[in-house]
Amino acid sequence: GIQVEQSPPDLILQEGANSTLRCNFSDSVNNLQWFHQNPWGQLINLFYIPSGTKQNGRLSATTVATERYSLLYISSSQTTDSGVYFCAASLSGGYNKLIFGAGTRLAVHP
Amino acid sequence: EAGVTQFPSHSVIEKGQTVTLRCDPISGHDNLYWYRRVMGKEIKFLLHFVKESKQDESGMPNNRFLAERTGGTYSTLKVQPAELEDSGVYFCASSQRTSGTSSTDTQYFGPGTRLTVL
Numbered sequence: 001g002i003q004v005e006q007s008p009p010d011l012i013l014q015e016g017a018n019s020t021l022r023c024n025f026s027d028s029v030n031n032l033q034w035f036h037q038n039p040w041g042q043l044i045n046l047f048y049i050p051s052g053t054k055q056n057g058r059l060s061a062t063t064v065a066t067e068r069y070s071l072l073y074i075s076s077s078q079t080t081d082s083g084v085y086f087c088a089a090s091l092s093g094g095y096n097k098l099i100f101g102a103g104t105r106l107a108v109h110p
Numbered sequence: 111e112a113g114v115t116q117f118p119s120h121s122v123i124e125k126g127q128t129v130t131l132r133c134d135p136i137s138g139h140d141n142l143y144w145y146r147r148v149m150g151k152e153i154k155f156l157l158h159f160v161k162e163s164k165q166d167e168s169g170m171p172n173n174r175f176l177a178e179r180t181g182g183t184y185s186t187l188k189v190q191p192a193e194l195e196d197s198g199v200y201f202c203a204s205s206q207r208t209s210g211t212s213s214t215d216t217q218y219f220g221p222g223t224r225l226t227v228l
Binding site for chain 2: 030031033040043045086096097099101103
């Protein structure tokens with residue numbers, strides 16, 4: 001089945017810094033989503049981005065499907081950005097079940 | 111618009127007991143998914159309903175787990191009898207449809223049910 005790998009596993013930033021999180025996937029996908037798991041454990045949907053680029057405020061994401069990777073950019077980070085960021089993908093031609101990466105744990109310090 | 115809701119938020123039971131988790135998807139979403147994250151592991155797919163039919167149950171760990179979605183609305187996930195290794199967070203998600211590369215495929219997750227088996 002499809003493999004989803006995220007890097008780095010852990011990231012520590014000072015407030016105001018920018019960061020890039022990476023997600024590699026092993027096969028063609030028809031769905032790729034980025035999530036933020038907040039301190040209460042809730043998975044917040046950030047982007048649905050099987051290809052192309054999207055932006056939402058300080059966050060943006062780019063997926064290069066032909067090269068099988070996706071990037072999540074966080075600019076001017078804030079302490080509220082702390083938490084775990086998950087990438088999840090589903091296989092093209094499959095039933096749309098999401099395969100999750102292990103996550104990137106981000107800590108933003110004031 | 112209400113999001114995906116799950117009940118209960120927490121459940122603590124003893125080994126051998128039965129627990130039933132409930133998920134209410136976003137209104138109008140035909141697709142409903144169950145996932146879980148057990149201690150220290152990644153979030154794993156359990157099964158997928160399209161309306162009331164099981165589309166994919168390849169992730170169900172064993173026959174102690176039974177999922178239903180009568181009438182194609184809410185879903186229940188029953189664990190009977192519960193074992194220690196079933197402890198974790200159970201997430202439910204829903205999407206409008208599965209068309210392939212459409213934003214209507216976006217899966218929205220509920221807050222999860224934290225299950226502890228003692």
